[in-house]
Amino acid sequence: MLQKIQAISDPTRFAILELVRDRELPAGEIAGHFSMSRPAISQHLRVLKENELIRERREGTRRFYRIRSEGFRDIQKFLESFWAPRLDKLKELTEQAEREKK
Amino acid sequence: MLQKIQAISDPTRFAILELVRDRELPAGEIAGHFSMSRPAISQHLRVLKENELIRERREGTRRFYRIRSEGFRDIQKFLESFWAPRLDKLKELTEQAEREKK
DNA sequence: TTGTAATTTAAGTTGACACTTACGAAAGAA
DNA sequence: TTCTTTCGTAAGTGTCAACTTAAATTACAA
Numbered sequence: 413m414l415q416k417i418q419a420i421s422d423p424t425r426f427a428i429l430e431l432v433r434d435r436e437l438p439a440g441e442i443a444g445h446f447s448m449s450r451p452a453i454s455q456h457l458r459v460l461k462e463n464e465l466i467r468e469r470r471e472g473t474r475r476f477y478r479i480r481s482e483g484f485r486d487i488q489k490f491l492e493s494f495w496a497p498r499l500d501k502l503k504e505l506t507e508q509a510e511r512e513k514k
Numbered sequence: 515m516l517q518k519i520q521a522i523s524d525p526t527r528f529a530i531l532e533l534v535r536d537r538e539l540p541a542g543e544i545a546g547h548f549s550m551s552r553p554a555i556s557q558h559l560r561v562l563k564e565n566e567l568i569r570e571r572r573e574g575t576r577r578f579y580r581i582r583s584e585g586f587r588d589i590q591k592f593l594e595s596f597w598a599p600r601l602d603k604l605k606e607l608t609e610q611a612e613r614e615k616k
Numbered sequence: 617t618t619g620t621a622a623t624t625t626a627a628g629t630t631g632a633c634a635c636t637t638a639c640g641a642a643a644g645a646a
Numbered sequence: 647t648t649c650t651t652t653c654g655t656a657a658g659t660g661t662c663a664a665c666t667t668a669a670a671t672t673a674c675a676a
Contacts, residue, residue: 418523421516433600452665454624473622473673488593498535541653554635556654575643575652
């Protein structure tokens, strides 16, 4: 999961995710948005795919990419579950303060 | 913000965040949980501090660390705001489907 | 077949960063 | 002061990942 988080933390990869968040795009068009080489983008796409953050659909010689919602939601849920104990503790403390008031 | 996300994606740093999520701990005790050298942990603490993910409190020769809730929440909100348009689009599509039913 | 377009894979380079050991700083005790 | 504790900073090293260019793959058209 940390690897997945690291995957989205790269600026280029995050920009790719923004591109394919709302629509499906072929690799070439994705690469067109960046100043770096096509292979570089291809490698970023592979990282995103390996981490289940995008889907690939092949059509003829082209490959279309789009975001994969589960993968993204996984990260959000992971962070929530990390934070939950902290919220529990806060709740616990305020409840204790309530009891002490009475 | 991406830098902040990258900061938490390191396994050691994430483990540190878990340690100081619920309680405040001195640097030495934090380092005691790991097999690497104390300076290594000190450097990780600096990265976390620079990215506003932990707070430092000095007491005599010791330094206590605890998680910084705003910094962590920032990440969650950032991801939510990234995902929001996607949800909007989904809502839009279902509403359109509703209208077409009628 | 031959060619061409879209894309990935291979191989190599470079820079960032997570470590190490050695040294320095700050605070308090003897 | 001097010693000790706690911790950070400095400097150096090795690994890894993000790039490059060149070559291979895949699908399809001429």
